[in-house]
Amino acid sequence: MGDRDKTDGQGDSGRPDLSDAELTGRLRGLGSALDKVHAERKVEEARSAVPDRTSASAGMTLAFRLGSEFVAGVLVGAGLGWGFDYLIGTSPWGMIVFLLLGFGASVMNMMRAAGETGRKTPPKGGA
Template identity: 40%
Template sequence: MAEGPRNDADREADAARLRDLEQRLAQMTPKQSARGPMADYDKAHLAWRMVIELVAGLGIGLVIGYGLDHLFGTAPLMMVVFIFLGFAAGIKTMMRTAAELARTGGTPDGNASGKAPDMDERD
């Protein structure tokens, strides 16, 4: 069975070895390189994000329109108007996401070539 530290000198030596090991592991561990606001997303996440933005715009427009119809008694008029406004807002948000993706180089990690960046090229 392993023995524990016998005195303070052993504890200090163990602590120094542990710090040295942590430093060596930190140097060997590759660090993530975030090259833009969308660096952590892959293409499937971006597609789902765009779909959710569109559906959220439609849903919010539907709820606001229904509430105004109920408040003013205008039947489906406000609901139809606000569904179209929500659809337009969802499309605008999707286009903004697409423009952000295009600005990062065409791939979610911002690398135009599609391959991972070298360790020396990181910021």
Template identity: 45%
Template sequence: MADDTHEGSKQTDGSRGNTPDEAALSARLGSLDRRLSKIGGSRNIGTDGSGDQQDAAQAKASAMAVGLRMSSELVAGVLGGAALGWGLDRLLSMSPWGLIVFALLGFTAGVINVMRAAGVMAKQSERL
């Protein structure tokens, strides 16, 4: 059935007809093409920052590396102090006190290391 409706509108000489509907459709198509070209051009300008995107990705990775370093320093300080305290507890038979004291000292050392690393990063960001 769909073929029957299209056959009636075909012309026998093969040229396009200039009916008002086709002219309006052609004008609308041209207008749409111009608007899409304008929008596409503005989008290319807005997203042509491949260098900016790469710099942002590197900055994010660098920030994650700094965070991982700081957290590992804190954990290493606590675990190192706790291990030293546990060893002293076993060696000197002073049950929980060596573990408690050295775990707190390890925590303090870890916090100082994190603060030192954060202070260095703050000084570097001020220079930039």
């Protein structure tokens, strides 16, 4: 007998011998499967590259809301202070005090609207 015994249809590596046509068919099948995967990845990348307009508009809405609440709080405080000074004649102390109160109230209102206060967090350091 020779070095190679091909009566069982297998080569030296223990794998079945395939003709060139079978290998070419497998290669084409693999190529088409890879093309399909590449196309799906490109579609996913295109979807992730497009900015989500709803989240951008929600962010703009929150920014305008926070800004308007801040300005409104300061203006209401200033208006109350001016009215207090006008009625009682304590100018400029009523304006200063109520302006600072309006500023503080507007900052607290902005933090509450942004979700920074009122959030219960567990104490740090253990149970």
